[in-house]
Amino acid sequence: MQAFPYRSAGELVRFENVGLRYGVGAETLTDVSFSIEPQSFQFLTGASGTGKTTLLRLIMQALKPTRGTVVLFGQDTSLLEKDGLTALRRRMGIVFQDFRLLDHLTTYENVALPLKVQGRDEVTYRAEVTELLSWVGLGDLIHAKPPVLSGGEKQRASIARALVAQPELLLADEPTGNVDPSLARRLLRLFVEMNRSGTAILIATHDLGLMDQIEGARRLVLADRRLYAEASDV
Amino acid sequence: MSENRFVQPVFYGRLRRLLPLFRRDPLVAADQVTDRALITVVAILTFLAAITAGAAQFAVGTAMHWRVMMASELTVQLKPQGARSIDADIVRVSDILRGTPGITTVKTLSRDESAKLLEPWIGSASSLESLPIPRLITVRIDTDQPPDLVALRKAISDAVPAASLDDHRTWTKKLGRLSDIFLTSAAIALVLVIVATGLTIVFATRGAMAGNREIIEVLHFIGADDRYIAAQFQSHFAVLGVRGGLIGGGAALLLILALKIGSAASLTVDFSGSVSPGLLDWATVLVTFAVIVLVGLVAGVASRITVYRTIGRLS
Incomplete structure (x- = not known):
């Protein structure tokens, strides 16, 4: 295992010696440097x-680094x-560990939300949202609201919702944590x-079996507050 | 999907399938209890504000009407004096009055009519027979071309030293002061009620935004900007405020219209006994309507300011 080398060109994400400290205690993350390439x-x-979720929150700009x-x-x-931050977030898709669906909206409305907040007319995205819902196996549940969905359906x-705007980068926090292996x-x-x-994917997980299913995928390992790269074939 | 998840009537199911495609879905979850409470409070406050404004408009209108009535009337008082014949003095003064330009009507009150005016203070007319009762002449003037009161007063006192001319100036001043007090009190009450309405909207908006903090965070992460999120909350609470304002103001308008219709004959009798409908006039209705519009504006502005401040803090 070696500290992940710094690369400079064409990345979607680049961290340089990033440190994060909550309050006055020791740093939660120390000297984190890595990059994420397109696709x-x-x-x-x-x-x-x-600190997996913390690192994701740093990428999605829910947290500001203490240094770096x-x-x-x-x-x-x-x-x-x-305004610049909003524009960057529109290039990312985020899958939260606890789903963060809006309970008073239907599945269709939840999934269409990233397009709606961009001010797009519903006529322009109705078909693609419906198609995406069918693609993820929720075609029969477009009118259901999250409280009546199972964990897997919510996931x-x-x-x-994270994919609907065709983001350049997808961040997923334990996306398979609440579902059965199949x-x-x-x-x-x-x-x-x-x-x-064409979307670059970063999945935070501690499920080794899941990682083994994707050959050649890079593994970023967090240990002792630092980030290490186990493999970097992609 | 299991079959028993949505047990709805067939038509409802069809409607539900169509609705998401055609309606605008509010991103702020409606809280039935809070929303109703807010509408009720704003409705009550608007009702009070509208009634206060309407009552003030009525009181000031009435006072102004009375002032005009009093300013268009003069009274000449003749006191009995020694051996002089009061009836001859009345004729003398009446002639002077009738010959003065700017005077339209001269009416002499008989001894009985004068005694009747004193009845509330010193008893029945029969017991006044032995008393020297002053006599009154009421004069109506042309307010556009009023008579020269200084010259008239001198002419009367030269002819009849015991006669005095009263132009009601003391009373018109008092009425003016009274209407000013009405107006000031109503303005203060109105301002307080409007401020209370604004604060109610502010606290409700702030509370709802704190309660929807997670929704705001999610909206930010999926690419919504502050303007978009603010518009969702602002429109939600502005609409609630306007609804409350319309309900409360509408109730006040109905009450005022009912009073206007029901009281035209009983509340608006002037000094001369003639009925002058219109004191509770359309201006009162307009003022009440203006209060409703004002509440709507306050609700919109209060929710807008609160939303932007709170979003800044939450993000």
Whole structure:
């Protein structure tokens, strides 16, 4: 295992010596440097509590680093205004560990939300949202609201919401954590399909079996507050 | 999907399938209890504000009407004096009055009519027979071309030293002060009620946004900007405020219209006993309507300011 080497050109994400500290204690993440290339596929793994979700939150700009530089889509995030941040987030899709679906909206409305907030007319996306819902196996549940969906259905709705705007980068936090192995394999196939169509994927998981299913995928390992690369074939 | 998840009537199921495709879905989850409470509070506040404004408009209108009535009337008082004949003095003064330009009507109150005016204070007319009761002449003037009161007063006192001319100036001043007090009190009450309405909207908006913090966070992550999120909350609460305003203001308007219809004959009798409908006039209705519009504006502005401030804090 070696510290992940720094690369500079064409990345979607670049971290340079990033450190994060909550309050006045020791750093949760120390000297994290890595990059994510377009159309790449990588797993972010590590034992529970090593900072996988924290690292994802740094990428999605829910957290600001205590030190170091985070560059997203070629832009230094420390210099970003709010409008610039919104524009960057529209290039990412996020699958939350706890789904974060809006309970008062239907599955269709939840999945269409990223397009709706961009101000697109519903006529322009109705067909593609419906098709995507069928693709993730929720074609019969477009009018159902999250409280009546099972864990796996919520997970698929959450993934569909992350994919609907065809993001350049997809961040998924334990996307198979709430589903049985067969459904996990099915969901993983969704990510592979998306990757083939051009989306870079970063999946945070501690499921070794899941990672073994994707040959050649890079593994970013968090341990002792640092990030290491186990393999980097992609 | 299991079959028993949605047990709905067939037509409802069809409607549900169509609705998501054609309706605009609010991103702010409607909280039935909070929303109803907010509408009720705003409705009550608007009702009070509208009634206060309407009542003030009525009171000021009435006072102004009375002032005009009083300003268009003069009273000449003749006190009995020694051996002089009061009836002859009345004729003398009446002649002077009738010959003065700007005077339209001269009416002499008989001894009985004068005694009747004193009845509430010193008893029945029969017991007044032995008393020297002053006599009154009421004069109506042309307010567009009023008579020269200084010259008239001098002419009357030269002819009849015991006669005095009262132009009601003291009373019109008092009425003016009274209407100013009405107006000031109503304005203060109105401002307080409007501020209370604004604060109610502010607190409701802030509370709802804190309760929807997670939704706001999700919206940010999926690419919504502050303007979009603010518009969702702002329109939600502005609409609630306007609905409350319309309900409360509408109730106040109905009450005022009912009073206008029911009280035209009983509330608007002037000093001369003639009925002058219109004191509770359309201006009162307009003022009440203006309060409803004002509440709507306050609701919109209050929710907008609160939403932007709160979003700044939450994000």
